[in-house]
Amino acid sequence: MTVSAALRGAEVSAAANAAAGSEVAFDKVSVAYRGSVVLKPLTMSVAAGEILAMIGPSGSGKTTALRAVAGFVRPAAGRILIGGTDVTNLPPYERGLAMVVQNYALFPHMRVSENVAFGLNARGAARDLIAQRVEDSLRIVGMSKFASRFPRELSGGQQQRVAIARALAVRPRVLLLDEPLSALDAQIRRSMVEEIARLHADLPDLTILYVTHDQSEALTLADRIAILKDGELSAIGAAGELYRRPPNRFAAEFLGRANLLPVVVERVAQQSGFVEARLGETRVVASGADHPAGAERLLCVRPQNLTLTCEAERSNRIEAVLREIHWQGELTHLVAEIGESILRVVATRLPNPPARGDKLEFFFSPSDANLIVEDGSV
Amino acid sequence: MLVWSLSGRALVWSFAAILLGIVFVAPLAVIICASFSEQWNGILPTGFTLEHYRDAMNGAARDAVYASLVTGLVASLLALVTGAWAALALRARVDQWAGALGLLFFIPSAVPSVSVGLGLLVAFSQKPLLLNGTTAIVFVAHYVLISAFAFGNISAGLSRLAPDYEEVASCLGARPAYRLMHVTLPLVAPYLVAAFGLSFALSMGELGATVMVYPPGWVTMPVAIFGLTDRGDIFSGAALTMILVVVTLALLIGLERAPIRSAAPR
Ligand SMILES: Nc1ncnc2c1ncn2[C@@H]1O[C@H](COP(=O)(O)OP(=O)(O)OP(=O)(O)O)[C@@H](O)[C@H]1O
Ligand SMILES: [Mg+2]
Numbered sequence: 001m002t003v004s005a006a007l008r009g010a011e012v013s014a015a016a017n018a019a020a021g022s023e024v025a026f027d028k029v030s031v032a033y034r035g036s037v038v039l040k041p042l043t044m045s046v047a048a049g050e051i052l053a054m055i056g057p058s059g060s061g062k063t064t065a066l067r068a069v070a071g072f073v074r075p076a077a078g079r080i081l082i083g084g085t086d087v088t089n090l091p092p093y094e095r096g097l098a099m100v101v102q103n104y105a106l107f108p109h110m111r112v113s114e115n116v117a118f119g120l121n122a123r124g125a126a127r128d129l130i131a132q133r134v135e136d137s138l139r140i141v142g143m144s145k146f147a148s149r150f151p152r153e154l155s156g157g158q159q160q161r162v163a164i165a166r167a168l169a170v171r172p173r174v175l176l177l178d179e180p181l182s183a184l185d186a187q188i189r190r191s192m193v194e195e196i197a198r199l200h201a202d203l204p205d206l207t208i209l210y211v212t213h214d215q216s217e218a219l220t221l222a223d224r225i226a227i228l229k230d231g232e233l234s235a236i237g238a239a240g241e242l243y244r245r246p247p248n249r250f251a252a253e254f255l256g257r258a259n260l261l262p263v264v265v266e267r268v269a270q271q272s273g274f275v276e277a278r279l280g281e282t283r284v285v286a287s288g289a290d291h292p293a294g295a296e297r298l299l300c301v302r303p304q305n306l307t308l309t310c311e312a313e314r315s316n317r318i319e320a321v322l323r324e325i326h327w328q329g330e331l332t333h334l335v336a337e338i339g340e341s342i343l344r345v346v347a348t349r350l351p352n353p354p355a356r357g358d359k360l361e362f363f364f365s366p367s368d369a370n371l372i373v374e375d376g377s378v
Numbered sequence: 379m380l381v382w383s384l385s386g387r388a389l390v391w392s393f394a395a396i397l398l399g400i401v402f403v404a405p406l407a408v409i410i411c412a413s414f415s416e417q418w419n420g421i422l423p424t425g426f427t428l429e430h431y432r433d434a435m436n437g438a439a440r441d442a443v444y445a446s447l448v449t450g451l452v453a454s455l456l457a458l459v460t461g462a463w464a465a466l467a468l469r470a471r472v473d474q475w476a477g478a479l480g481l482l483f484f485i486p487s488a489v490p491s492v493s494v495g496l497g498l499l500v501a502f503s504q505k506p507l508l509l510n511g512t513t514a515i516v517f518v519a520h521y522v523l524i525s526a527f528a529f530g531n532i533s534a535g536l537s538r539l540a541p542d543y544e545e546v547a548s549c550l551g552a553r554p555a556y557r558l559m560h561v562t563l564p565l566v567a568p569y570l571v572a573a574f575g576l577s578f579a580l581s582m583g584e585l586g587a588t589v590m591v592y593p594p595g596w597v598t599m600p601v602a603i604f605g606l607t608d609r610g611d612i613f614s615g616a617a618l619t620m621i622l623v624v625v626t627l628a629l630l631i632g633l634e635r636a637p638i639r640s641a642a643p644r
Binding site for chain 2: 070071072091092093095096097098099101103105107108109118119121122123166167170176
């Protein structure tokens, strides 16, 4: 059964969609607008039921990649596969997807219930099925009470929920979310992130592509994160892994603050997966493999992984001169100087706060540090 | 308001009132007075009568009202449909053809309407396309003159429509025809109504081209008014003018109400 045949039928059932599969694959997909390339050949795949967050600075091509999946832009080259089927030449309405955009785009001339019913009506579903789905979808997002309102009578957060209900009502194989929370204030955003996570737990087969600017949204929600830079995939990996072991400077800095100190590789350490390197005069051990001796690399340590007290036997020890100290309630931010570089440290408790100009010893465990390259793409 | 001081504002308002009075109200007032008066020899008319209206409603004027309404409706509907079609078709194009085709629509409105009438007269006087002396040529003339405005209005509406709505719709499974009927057209409905209203009003007042092409049995109101005043029957002309104004206004006001009711049921 082809994808289009499965979707064209009035019966839009979860079973049919599950059978069609919901993994998404980009196969050397590139996109150009009037000759200028905005997405360089992109190859990556999103497993069925996975949440993949795409993050990157403004203009990096996140929306473009999403629009290519939806079918709103035609790739200049490459293929897009959904459930193993090539959909590159299918129109958007035959792809079995649903999309939520930044400004929600609820149809202003339809009530909430009509908005939610839109996709099913458009596909010619049976009336009882539509009524049932509308009810279910509104209940899932907690908007049942608002079924007969018009979009303009709802708050931003409520419109957001309706937009999600409208997308879920068609039981899409893949849900595309383009910065769905960016128009909401910080507090609602946090609770919406939790709700999307809960929702995904209820719909484990649903594959979600989630575009955001916000690394904390990505880290909270996503199974895996793809980082785009200038239309190129800069890094991709499991969320926690990518945070702990970013492959390059851009990925390290995009996912949170990072100290990146230039080092020279000495040799691969006895214990596998670790490397010895020289930071100025100091010898450090960090995780990482495949770094040739003599190569110039960056030592990446997150500010919260540096301590002023030596806890573990095998800790690295570096010396730095304290330049600034900022106390911020729960946390204390230290800025120190090591050679030419700046070292940022976040400490949770400091019994005897040091003073500016003090020469301090900082400790970090080899497994909290890793060697990365300055620049690189996957 | 750009003027803030009280005296300044008073000055601006009085100026606006005088301008409005002289340019808009005075001519209309004269016509109203004339339509109700028996004689007008001095500065003010004398005698009050409804006779001009009675004449108008009985005689050839009733046919003129009918001809104008039918012509206006037919031409405006045609303009609405083709204007919407053209605007939708050209919206997707960003190349130089779009600009050229858009311009094509505006050519007739830049040419004097008498010349448009003359052009049609010449163009449709030969065998395969012989329309001279038919009512169809009046429809065609009006359509040619008003279609640019319908197209312009609908184009403006479409260009203000964010693509998100239609994209979300097709992503959710709406085929192009379904999307057009349930999303695009409802969202530009105010512009469609405005386009229709403008076309209708223009058609109701059209004289230049109609005079060139109208057949004996299809005299529109402006042509009838022109004929009456040309013969010196100012009073009947004024009465017919008032009927034209009232009919047009009634239709426009009705149109303005309609979409608001359907878009905001509360
Ligand atoms: N319709 C278009 N025509 C021409 N260029 C476009 C078009 N849409 C996007 N671009 C360009 O493509 C590049 C990528 O845009 P895209 O919208 O994918 O960025 P993004 O990562 O989603 O950014 P943001 O975070 O600001 O939404 C940008 O340089 C943009 O200027
Ligand atoms: Mg974007």
